[in-house]
Amino acid sequence: MAGLWCKFALRAVVVFSLVLSLVLGQSLDDEYKHLYDRHMFEEAIEAAPHFIMFFAPWCGHCKRAMPVFDELADKYNLQQSPRPPLYLAKVDCTSEIALCDEHGATGYPTFKMYRPGQEVDRYKGERTAKAFEDYFTQMTSEVAKPVPPEPKHGLYSLEAANFQDHVAKGLHFIKFYAPWCGHCKRLAPTWEELATTFEHEEHLTIAKVDCTLFNSVCQDYDVKGYPTLLLFRDGDKLERYSGGRSHAELKTYVSSKLEESNLFWEKEALKPKETVKIQKSGEGPKEPKGEMPAEPESKVQALDSDTFQTEISKGITFVKFYAPWCGHCKRLAPTWDALSHKFPDQPHVKIAKVDCTMAENKELCQDQKVTGYPTLILFKNGGRIADYNGARTLESLHSFVVEKTHDEL
Secondary structure (H helix, E strand, O other): OOOOOOOOOOOOOOOOOOOHHHHHOOOOOHHHOOEOOHHHHHHHHHHOOEEEEEEOOOOHHHHHHHHHHHHHHHHHHOOOOOOOOOEEEEEEOOOOHHHHHHOOOOOOOEEEEEOOOOOOEEEOOOOOHHHHHHHHHHHHHOOOOOOOOOOEOOEEEEOOOOHHHHHOOOEEEEEEEOOOOHHHHHHHHHHHHHHHHOOOOOOEEEEEEEOOOOHHHHHHOOOOOOOEEEEEEOOEEEEEEOOOOOHHHHHHHHHHHHHHHHHHHHHHHHOOOOEEEOOOOOOOOOOOOOEEEOOOOOOOEEEOOOOHHHHHOOOEEEEEEEOOOOHHHHHHHHHHHHHOOOOOOOOOEEEEEEEOOOHHHHHHHHHOOOOOOOEEEEEEOOEEEEEEOOOOOHHHHHHHHHHHOOOOO
C-alpha cells in the first residue's frame, strides 16, 4: 500500500460460498469454486480466519484433494447461524503467480491458515475431511482475543484487531498516517502533545493508525491521503477534521466536540427505554421482576439478483450491500432493522439488503460497484440517486432518507 496514496479503491472481498450448481442445477468446474484473486485474498485474510488452498489446475495432487476441500468449503462458507469459525477459499497459482510466490506456495497444493493478527500456519497433515476439521478446531480455538492498546503518554496506537473494540464507546480523535509521509512527521509531536493534554479525560482518547500496517482499517473509513484526522463517537465516524493543525487549534476542536458529546450522552441517558415484561405461560400479571428490550420483527427486505430490479423499480429503496462476516455489517444490522420501522405510513419507502457473498448476487454487487462492506445506496424509481457515507446512527440514516427523498415523502 506504499506509494503516493492520493487515491486508492477498496476492493471487495467476496466469499464465494454458494456453489453455482445449487442455483443453476448443473456442476461447476471444481477449480472455480470458492476462488479468490489477489484483491479478495488480501482483504479477506485481514477480516476473518481463512484456510487457503494454493493450487494449479494441472496438478494431480490438487485434483485429488479438491473434492474434499470443496465439500468442506460448501459446509463452512454456507453456514448461517452460528457464523462459521473460518472460511475456505482457493488461489489459482497459474493466474496469481506473484501472490503465490509471496506466500511461499512453491509446491502444489499448499494449504495455509490465516488468522487476523496471528502468525500464518502451514498445514502439513492428511488431506481427509476429518484431518482438516480437526486442524480447524485446533487453530480456531487458539485465536486470541484482541489485546486492548496501552497508551503512551495518553496516545493510543491502534491495530486492525483492536480498533473496533477501542472506538465502540466514547469519543476518539484518530490520526491515520503513513510513516514516510512528510506532513505526518511534522504533525507527530503536536499529536503527542494533544494526547498528553487530554490524557486524563475519562471518555476521550487521542489515537493513531499506521495505514502501511493496517490498511483494511484505513480503507474502511475512506482514507485517501495522509494524515487523515477522523472523529469517532460510540463506534460511528462523526466527521473528518480539516482545520488548522496547531496544538491550540486541535485542542479547541477536541474540547468543543467533547462538550457536545457530553450533552449528547446526557440526553441519551434520559430517553425512556421500551421494555417487555417476562411472564410464564398461564400465569397472571406479576410485578415486573425481569425486563428485556423489546425487539420488533425486522421489516428489512432481503433482495437477490432475481428480485432486485423489480423491488427498486418503484418508490424509494435504501439498500445495504453486505457480507455476513463483515464486522461493520454486523454492528449496523440492529440499526438497519430499526430503520425499517421508521416509515410505517410510507409503504413506498423500503429498507433492503443484499448479501454479496452469495454467488448469484456476485454480478449484481459488481454492477452496483460495491467495493467495500457495508455499501449503502439509495434508489428512486429504479435509479441510483445517492450513496450514503455518513454516520451509521439511526437518526443520521433516517435523516438521510428523508432529506434525499423529500419529494416522495
